[in-house]
Amino acid sequence: MPNIDLSKTPVRELNAALHRLTPDTNETLWTVSNPGGEHSIAAGVDADITISIQGNAGYYCGGMNKQATIIVEGSAGQGVGENMMSGFIHVKGDASQSAGATGRGGRLIVDGNASARCGISMKGIDIVVKGDIGHLSAFMGQNGRLVVFGEAGDALGDSLYEAHIYVRGPVASLGADCIEKQMRDEHKAELHELLKASGEAFKVDVSDFRRYGSARKLYNFNIDNAGAY
Amino acid sequence: MCGIAGLFIKDPKLEPQLGALLSKMTATLCSRGPDSAGFAIYSAGQDGKTKLTIAGPTPAYDIETAAKRLRDAVAPKAPVATHYSHAVLTLASEQIPKAKAWLEANLPEVDIVSEGQRLEIFKEVGDPDDVAALFGIGGMSGTHGITHTRMATESAVSTDGAHPFSTGADQCLVHNGSLSNHASLRRMLEREGIKIKTQNDSEVAAGYLTKQMRSGQSLEGALKSSLNDLDGFFTFVVGTEKGFGVLRDPIACKPAVMAETDQYVAFASEYKSLAGLPGISSAKVWEPKPATVYFWERT
Numbered sequence: 066m067p068n069i070d071l072s073k074t075p076v077r078e079l080n081a082a083l084h085r086l087t088p089d090t091n092e093t094l095w096t097v098s099n100p101g102g103e104h105s106i107a108a109g110v111d112a113d114i115t116i117s118i119q120g121n122a123g124y125y126c127g128g129m130n131k132q133a134t135i136i137v138e139g140s141a142g143q144g145v146g147e148n149m150m151s152g153f154i155h156v157k158g159d160a161s162q163s164a165g166a167t168g169r170g171g172r173l174i175v176d177g178n179a180s181a182r183c184g185i186s187m188k189g190i191d192i193v194v195k196g197d198i199g200h201l202s203a204f205m206g207q208n209g210r211l212v213v214f215g216e217a218g219d220a221l222g223d224s225l226y227e228a229h230i231y232v233r234g235p236v237a238s239l240g241a242d243c244i245e246k247q248m249r250d251e252h253k254a255e256l257h258e259l260l261k262a263s264g265e266a267f268k269v270d271v272s273d274f275r276r277y278g279s280a281r282k283l284y285n286f287n288i289d290n291a292g293a294y
Numbered sequence: 295m296c297g298i299a300g301l302f303i304k305d306p307k308l309e310p311q312l313g314a315l316l317s318k319m320t321a322t323l324c325s326r327g328p329d330s331a332g333f334a335i336y337s338a339g340q341d342g343k344t345k346l347t348i349a350g351p352t353p354a355y356d357i358e359t360a361a362k363r364l365r366d367a368v369a370p371k372a373p374v375a376t377h378y379s380h381a382v383l384t385l386a387s388e389q390i391p392k393a394k395a396w397l398e399a400n401l402p403e404v405d406i407v408s409e410g411q412r413l414e415i416f417k418e419v420g421d422p423d424d425v426a427a428l429f430g431i432g433g434m435s436g437t438h439g440i441t442h443t444r445m446a447t448e449s450a451v452s453t454d455g456a457h458p459f460s461t462g463a464d465q466c467l468v469h470n471g472s473l474s475n476h477a478s479l480r481r482m483l484e485r486e487g488i489k490i491k492t493q494n495d496s497e498v499a500a501g502y503l504t505k506q507m508r509s510g511q512s513l514e515g516a517l518k519s520s521l522n523d524l525d526g527f528f529t530f531v532v533g534t535e536k537g538f539g540v541l542r543d544p545i546a547c548k549p550a551v552m553a554e555t556d557q558y559v560a561f562a563s564e565y566k567s568l569a570g571l572p573g574i575s576s577a578k579v580w581e582p583k584p585a586t587v588y589f590w591e592r593t
Binding site: 101102103104120121123124140142143159161162180181199200201 | 545546549551564565566567568569575579580581583584
């Protein structure tokens with residue numbers, strides 16, 4: 066049970082130790098104390114371990130994560146879980162901009178609010194935000210699911226491809242080519258599974274959510290749509 | 295990049311620590327801007343007196359002698375305090391026009407960095423930690439202050455190009471971002487009689503706010519108008535004699551985080567910079583919203 070105190074050990078050393086872990090490691094529970102908003106904490110981990118960060122993290126916490134479970138017992142700065150491939154990141158406070166950006170897999174849960182561009186260019190990640198999200202969230206989302214319990218800011222899903230977006234609260238405005246879609250049973254089932262995986266099954270009603278997706282008008286260039294690009 | 299930070303103290307007990315806390319906040323922002331640093335400190339002021347902070351063309355320039363020559367010519371008993379490459383003269387407010395005219399005529403190489411009842415600005419090229427140490431920022435007390443660590447993009451690495459910029463009495467601004475319409479705005483402001491000394495886009499922003507306030511707007515109103523008139527990326531932290539304000543552009547490209555306790559309100563580009571403040575673990579910490587003015591004033 067390694068405990069790394071970031072007030073004494075540089076982040077670079079922590080990350081190097083995490084990167085050295087082999088698949089058969091017995092060091093499966095790591096604690097990171099005094100994170101103090103340092104950047105890139107537990108970035109690039111590729112091991113089936115759990116890392117508990119005891120405070121607020123800076124930029125790119127858990128970026129490129131593969132396999133690991135990373136729990137932030139505070140808030141996270143820009144780009145938490147950016148380009149995550151697999152695994153699980155749980156932020157117990159708020160997340161700053163670009164949470165889960167370009168993520169290809171795994172799951173990101175934010176108990177508080179996420180800021181602008183949450184899930185920008187997401188490519189397979191599942192993101193559950195229990196508070197609100199900022200403007201331009203899921204911009205150019207290509208795959209994966211974004212679930213928001215609260216409100217969404219302006220231009221939600223701008224230039225969206227195939228990501229699924231579920232929002233319970235009001236949406237300030239939809240971005241180009243993003244439309245509200247019918248919530249069919251298969252979507253309720255999908256949302257229920259996501260809520261279950263986030264420990265929220267039966268606590269919130271799937272019927273309260275509205276579904277947003279791509280109108281698919283911008284897939285191929287069409288001069289009639291020039292104003293929307 | 296660039297790093298900006300500000301601290302507005304609510305609890306007078308913390309006032310003696312203003313400089314120490316601000317320089318600690320800057321230390322963690324060095325990686326965002328290693329080219330220069332600047333500090334605006336609002337310390338005690340006296341009614342009817344104005345502080346003139348002046349600097350020479352290089353740190354080697356004998357600013358103390360220059361300041362004493364200015365004093366002897368204008369107000370022989372006025373106090374002069376030298377801080378590394380800058381000197382602060384405290385003059386009766388009505389003597390300011392005479393002092394400015396004398397400087398222009400006799401020491402045109404000397405620059406007026408700031409003017410105000412309470413504001414003093416210190417800025418220099420070099421590593422932000424070194425700059426803070428050279429000016430002795432850590433020992434300064436005051437009610438609020440703002441600071442900047444610069445990564446130069448729009449203009450040269452020079453003392454003139456360092457932030458904060460002050461274009462009006464007791465007003466100053468630090469900027470993280472870059473403005474795309476600063477050239478046309480500069481021409482407009484110059485026509486309106488606002489003097490812009492450098493090629494720096496941020497000085498244009500400072501001048502713009504000064505112009506709005508001279509036209510009768512409050513700082514809050516001036517900040518709101520800038521959302522319509524300034525193009526580009528910006529996070530501004532501004533200071534006035536009594537107040538402290540924050541504004542981000544509608545896209546909110548540049549990072550910002552704020553913290554508030556009963557003792558203070560703090561702003562920084564990164565949380566890391568706030569992590570050393572007293573009571574931060576129980577502070578309210580949040581990200582300021584885009585296109586939203588945040589403002590605090592001393593009562």
